[in-house]
Amino acid sequence: MTEPNQPQGALLVGSVNYDDAETTMRAAAEILGPLLKRIPDGEPGKRFHWIMFQPDVLGQADGIERVGEHPIPLRMLDARPLRVADGVDPATIVFPSLGYADAAIESYAVFTRLRNEGVIASGTRFQVSLPTPLAVVGAFFPADQRAAIEPVYRRAMYRELDAILDAVPHDDLAIQWDNAVEFNIIENVERPGALPMSSWWGDDVWAGLTSRSIEQVERVPADVEVGFHLCYGDVAEKHFIEPTDAANLVRFANEVVDAASRRVDWIHLPVPIERDDDAYYAPLDDLRIGDTELYLGLVHREDGDEGAERRIAVARRHVDAFGVATECGIGRAPAGTTEGILRTHAEVAATW
Known part of the structure; x- marks a missing residue:
C-alpha cells in the first residue's frame, strides 16, 4: 500500500518520440506497465509537433488561404498560418477531415492487437489527445477572424470526436483535451505590460476559456x-x-471540475524544471478537484530521477496524492532520450 503522500502512477501526456504507434505502446507497456491506466499512440508522423499539421489540413478547404508567399518548413509540414479569404463568409467553409479520428482508429487497431497478445494489460484504456478548438484558431488565424471561424472549426473537431466515439468501445477509451493557448491568453491578460493575445468573446477571459472546456x-x-x-x-x-x-x-482546474456535469477523470499540471521551491506549489493547497486524478508534470529529461524526486519532495508538502508526468509531450525530445524519460517515470512513481 502506498503512503498517503506518495506519488501514484504515471501519465503519458501524449506525444512520444518514437516513429510509430506500436513502438510507443510496447515501450510504455514494458517500462511502465501497471503504473499506467492509459496508453496513447505517441502522436507519430505528421502529429509530432502537436497542432502544427493542422494548417496543411485546413488550407485545403475552399475559402481558406495560407499567409505568406513561401512555405515555412517544419520537417514534413508547412507552418504558415491561415486566413479566411476576402469576400468569403466563414460560415460557408467546410473543413476536411482533421486527421485525428483516422489516426485514432488506425492506432486503436494496434492497441487491441497488442492487448490480445498480452503486451498491454487488460483494463488499460486507449488514450486519444485532442487540441481544444480555441488552440488551433488562436494559433493560426488572425485576431479579427477568430470569432467567426472558431465555431466552424469547433464543429469539425466535434465530428472527429464523434467518429472516435463511434469506432472505439467506450470502456476502452480515454479522451484528453490539450489546453495550451488558453494559458498564453490567461498569462498575457494578467501580466502588467505584457502584449495580450486578446480574447474574441468579450472582456471576461476566464469565463470564456472555462466555459469552452466545460463544453468539451x-x-x-x-x-x-x-x-x-x-x-x-x-x-x-x-x-x-x-x-x-x-x-x-489550480484556478482553471477548480472551475472546470466544479462546473462540469460529469466526472473529470484526470488533470495534468506542468512543473518547470527549476521550480523546487514552495512558492510554485503553494497554490496546490487550494486545489479542490475531489477524486479527480492529479498528475504533476515534474519529470524532466535533463535531470532525471534526482530532479524529479527533489520536486516531488516539495510537492508532497502541498498535495496529498498525485501521479507523475512530463510537463508536456516528449515528441520533440532529442533522439535516443525517450527510453530514459520513460524509465524516470517508472523510478519515481508508485503503483496504484
Whole structure:
C-alpha cells in the first residue's frame, strides 16, 4: 500500500518520440506497465509537433488561404498560418477531415492487437489527445477572424470526436483535451505590460476559456474517461511564458471540475524544471478537484530521477496524492532520450 503522500502512477501526456504507434505502446507497456491506466499512440508522423499539421489540413478547404508567399518548413509540414479569404463568409467553409479520428482508429487497431497478445494489460484504456478548438484558431488565424471561424472549426473537431466515439468501445477509451493557448491568453491578460493575445468573446477571459472546456468535457459520454493536459507550451523544450506559480493552473482546474456535469477523470499540471521551491506549489493547497486524478508534470529529461524526486519532495508538502508526468509531450525530445524519460517515470512513481 502506498503512503498517503506518495506519488501514484504515471501519465503519458501524449506525444512520444518514437516513429510509430506500436513502438510507443510496447515501450510504455514494458517500462511502465501497471503504473499506467492509459496508453496513447505517441502522436507519430505528421502529429509530432502537436497542432502544427493542422494548417496543411485546413488550407485545403475552399475559402481558406495560407499567409505568406513561401512555405515555412517544419520537417514534413508547412507552418504558415491561415486566413479566411476576402469576400468569403466563414460560415460557408467546410473543413476536411482533421486527421485525428483516422489516426485514432488506425492506432486503436494496434492497441487491441497488442492487448490480445498480452503486451498491454487488460483494463488499460486507449488514450486519444485532442487540441481544444480555441488552440488551433488562436494559433493560426488572425485576431479579427477568430470569432467567426472558431465555431466552424469547433464543429469539425466535434465530428472527429464523434467518429472516435463511434469506432472505439467506450470502456476502452480515454479522451484528453490539450489546453495550451488558453494559458498564453490567461498569462498575457494578467501580466502588467505584457502584449495580450486578446480574447474574441468579450472582456471576461476566464469565463470564456472555462466555459469552452466545460463544453468539451460534456461532449464526452460519461462511460468514456476524459481529462485535461494544462500546458504552457513546448517549443525547443521551453514554455512560451514561465508561470510565476501554479495559481492559474489550480484556478482553471477548480472551475472546470466544479462546473462540469460529469466526472473529470484526470488533470495534468506542468512543473518547470527549476521550480523546487514552495512558492510554485503553494497554490496546490487550494486545489479542490475531489477524486479527480492529479498528475504533476515534474519529470524532466535533463535531470532525471534526482530532479524529479527533489520536486516531488516539495510537492508532497502541498498535495496529498498525485501521479507523475512530463510537463508536456516528449515528441520533440532529442533522439535516443525517450527510453530514459520513460524509465524516470517508472523510478519515481508508485503503483496504484
